[in-house]
Amino acid sequence: MVRRLEPVPETCETRAQSGSRVLDRRPRFIAPRAAEASGAVLTGLPAGSGIVALRLRSLGDTLLTTPALAALKAWRPDLRLAVAVEPRFAPVLERNPDIQEIILVPPTLTGRLRAVRALRRFRPSLALGLHGGSTAAWLARTSGAPERATFAGLRHRWAYNLRIPPQHAPGTRLHTVEHAASLLTALGMPRPELGPLRIFPRPAALAGMRRRLEARGLAGPYLFFNTGAREPDMRWPPERFRELAVWLRERGMAAVMASPEAGAPIEGVILLSGTSVDELIAAIAGSAGVIGNDGGPIHIGAALGKPTLVLYSSTDVPVWSPWRTAARWLRAPDLATVTATQAEAALAELGMAPVSGARPASPGSGG
Numbered sequence: 001m002v003r004r005l006e007p008v009p010e011t012c013e014t015r016a017q018s019g020s021r022v023l024d025r026r027p028r029f030i031a032p033r034a035a036e037a038s039g040a041v042l043t044g045l046p047a048g049s050g051i052v053a054l055r056l057r058s059l060g061d062t063l064l065t066t067p068a069l070a071a072l073k074a075w076r077p078d079l080r081l082a083v084a085v086e087p088r089f090a091p092v093l094e095r096n097p098d099i100q101e102i103i104l105v106p107p108t109l110t111g112r113l114r115a116v117r118a119l120r121r122f123r124p125s126l127a128l129g130l131h132g133g134s135t136a137a138w139l140a141r142t143s144g145a146p147e148r149a150t151f152a153g154l155r156h157r158w159a160y161n162l163r164i165p166p167q168h169a170p171g172t173r174l175h176t177v178e179h180a181a182s183l184l185t186a187l188g189m190p191r192p193e194l195g196p197l198r199i200f201p202r203p204a205a206l207a208g209m210r211r212r213l214e215a216r217g218l219a220g221p222y223l224f225f226n227t228g229a230r231e232p233d234m235r236w237p238p239e240r241f242r243e244l245a246v247w248l249r250e251r252g253m254a255a256v257m258a259s260p261e262a263g264a265p266i267e268g269v270i271l272l273s274g275t276s277v278d279e280l281i282a283a284i285a286g287s288a289g290v291i292g293n294d295g296g297p298i299h300i301g302a303a304l305g306k307p308t309l310v311l312y313s314s315t316d317v318p319v320w321s322p323w324r325t326a327a328r329w330l331r332a333p334d335l336a337t338v339t340a341t342q343a344e345a346a347l348a349e350l351g352m353a354p355v356s357g358a359r360p361a362s363p364g365s366g367g
Helices: 019-025 059-063 066-075 087-092 109-122 134-142 176-186 203-215 238-249 277-285 296-303 340-349
Strands: 003-005 050-054 080-085 101-104 124-129 147-151 162-164 222-226 254-258 270-272 290-293 308-312 327-331
Touching (some): 050 109, 134 147, 147 176, 238 254, 238 340, 290 296, 296 308
Parallel strands (some): 050 080, 124 147, 147 162, 290 308
């Protein structure tokens, strides 16, 4: 059972200071000399040693670390594994049997100080810097871990004493899943056959999502539309999603989308407003497949083994493509030039365009 390691509240009179002042006034933060990465680090850890992976944010990035953690746990089941993550992204790790602790890192000064206390209670022997930000570096340096490893080239050299050089041949690229695993292989883990992404939906969320969709009149198959994206130029136009929804509806397939807020409705698509991450996972779990813009829901779909169609603009596809699932993608610098007809053909190739069957629900307002 995964236990969320909540920081214990404490009174803190620490005065907020700029990063430069902390470095000047607290010598223990002075950058250590670079140490050569040793292949004996992981093999030399005693049974029961703790390892914490620092992967603070992003649904997709957090989920993409799970094959490496699974490989490590399969090789050394005696180790205790923890992941430090911001609370809003923790649901993609919960119930994962490879992870013994989820250390929550709220994005506030007080929350981060409490997270340090939680890290020290975990007593890691090794901290893995999988996030290049300053908060992850600070957590690594204050975790109490005698070994702190990250990739060479990342910022905040002062926080780590093991900096791993690139593990891929010149001129080649590693998928993000392989990149995360390469940090572990450089530290001594035998090179594994990496499995799929791992996610474990909350049963209550699955049941609740079924009831929610039934209340909207949907009892048949549907595709999940990921209509959002980090940047505007990474978004397929809403009109294209509308055209695709009409085409699906003619074939007995509904379309569902979700938003953590009210969300902007698209004609022909059932909008689930105010969804949590648990509910997002449940909505994708109940779907026949996923189509949409690059982002976390695409990787949730891959983790759940759903056939997936992705619309890419500037994304480095070999590095971020859906992992270990049936997938197609359409790519163009301007996604407005990708037609619904092209998406229909790709969906047909993936088997996500069934012949007419039961009439799907009529989309309404968000709910």
